[in-house]
Amino acid sequence: MEITCDIAMDLVDIYSSSMASPDTVKAVREHLRTCRSCRDFYSEYKANLAEEKKKEEKNNRTFRTESSPYVSEEIISESVKRLSKKLRTRRIVSNVVSIFSVIVGFIVLAKDIFDLIDEKDK
Ligand SMILES: [Zn+2]
Known part of the structure; x- marks a missing residue:
């Protein structure tokens, strides 16, 4: 055609x-x-x-x-990383706090002991 x-x-x-x-x-x-x-x-x-x-x-x-x-793998691992970093920081902070309170407690205790010794000497 x-x-x-x-x-x-x-x-x-x-x-x-x-x-x-x-x-x-x-x-x-x-x-x-x-x-x-x-x-x-x-x-x-x-x-x-x-x-x-x-x-x-x-x-x-x-x-x-x-x-x-869907959140990409990259973003997930990034947020996991950030979260674990946050947790680690918190753990370190709580460790420092507990160590510090042990030291303070020791100082208080030592002071009491020294006071006792001082009183004994008097
Ligand atoms: Zn034509």
Whole structure:
């Protein structure tokens, strides 16, 4: 079937979407083979389509990463690290506090003992 350039242009979208009927595919393919300007247009169209698709995929990927409901492993290990650091700091602080209270207790005790010794000497 012979089709005009206008018809070929109209059908290019369907033709490239692989949803065209066999007759349309045949007609467009035949026209593209014989018509150079439509062939050029079609190759440009296909290139644009591929470009658009690539861009869309890239956008989808970016979108998926940004809106991911899953926290990445990196973030988890980072927060675990931060938490264990916090716990370690707290443990050190409590160790220091208990050591300090032992020292204070020892000083108080020593003072009592010295007081007792002093009183004995009197
Ligand atoms: Zn043509």
